[in-house]
Amino acid sequence: MKTLVWVEHDNKTVKDATLAAVTAAGKLGEVHLLVAGSGCAAVADEAAKIAGVGKVHLADDAAFEHALAENVAPLVVDLMGHHDAFICPATTTGKNIAPRVAALLDVMQISDILSVEDGDKTFTRPIYAGNAIATVTSSDPKLVITVRGTAFDKAETSGGSGTVEAVASTGDAGLSTFVSSEIAKSERPELTSAKIIVSGGRALKDAETFQEVIIPLADKLNAGVGASRAAVDAGYVPNDYQVGQTGKIVAPEAYFAIGISGAIQHLAGMKDSKVIIAINKDEDAPIFQVADIGLVGDLFKIVPELTEKL
Structure with missing residues (x-):
């Protein structure tokens, strides 16, 4: 089975979420990557070094600069004539692209897989906020899958010897236009890749108290900072801090849940820590x-007291 993996990147470097998707794809068979972007040749060269990768398809066109799903999906469908499965990391971008690809191929999407079971068309995935695990077998001729990054080890970023092959662009579909983006910048580790996360909940009372209590501890531990949905909704911290079913799924070495009651929504995002x-x-x-x-x-x-003693 040949599997095409969408490479998440910023037109400069490969993002970590891609590495877990490559590991999952390796369990299905031969792994090919798709790098679609603008001025992204360096990304393709970096992707070719990932362990287990056989080929990297490079589509360099201004239409792919911001990974608009409306433009990327036709490109993927074009390449699926030579591939049996398409895999995306279950990130915001991946979850945007995969459903459109599935619709164009007229197949079901298998979302957020946790493992590849016997054979190459049987998978496990969480349902009911992770309180139950479903085993799913597909009979579709093509597979479209998103991968939960915390469920698979990250592929090694070196040791691979994939070849880079340019592919024809399908151009701008004219269905959507990139207007602008506001990306939060922080010197702290990004939540999905942080080894330690310190999260605060509604009990922190307000934004000022959150900063006074949570941030010093996070600084001492060089940790990422997270929050429950209740804390985000109350305006203590920005949306990108949210951990949970409707936020980010994390599995750090250590997770501090401070003033968090543990609603199902939150547990779904961090119980694999x-x-x-x-x-x-x-x-x-x-x-x-x-x-x-x-x-x-x-x-x-x-x-x-804990912060003082560290």
């Missing part, structure tokens, strides 16, 4: 059911 440390004054909070270490008490006393 290696070690979960919960701090909450409510000893019956659901977060303690998944926590490896639980501290029951006043976070406004515990967290500053």
Whole structure:
């Protein structure tokens, strides 16, 4: 089976989310990558070095500069004549492209897979916010799949010897136009790649208190900063801090859940963390059911004390 993997990038470098998708694709058979962008030849060269990659298809055109799904999907469909499966990382961009590809191919999409089971058309995926795992077998002639990045190891970024092959652009479909983007910039590790994450919940009271309590601890640990949906909705922090089913799915080495009750929505985004440390004054909070270490008490006393002793 030949699998085509969408390479997530910024026209300069390959993003980490791609590496887990490559690992998943390797379980299906031969791995080919698609680099579509503008002035992105360096990305294709970098992608060719990823372990396990056989070929990199390079589509360099201004129409692909911002990865608009309306422009990328026809290109993917064009290449699917020579591939059996199309895989995207389950990121914002991947989740935008994959459904349109599936619709154009008239096949179902298999979303957020956690594993590849016996054979090459059977997968597991989470349902009910991860409280149940479904085993899915497809009978479609072509597969369209998104991959949960925390469920697969990242492919090595070196050691590969893939060849780069230019492919014809399908051009601008004329269905959408890129207007602008506002991208949050931070010196902290990005949430989906951070080894340690410190998250705060609604109990932090307001944005100022969130900064006073959470940020010093995160600084000491060189950690990423996350938040529950309740904290984001209350305006404590920006949307890109949100961890959960409708936010980012993370699996760091250590996850600090501070003042977070542990609603299903939040647990779906972080329960695969290696070690979960919960701090909450409510000893019956659901977060303690998944926590490896639980501290029951006043976070406004515990967290500053913990920060001071680090």
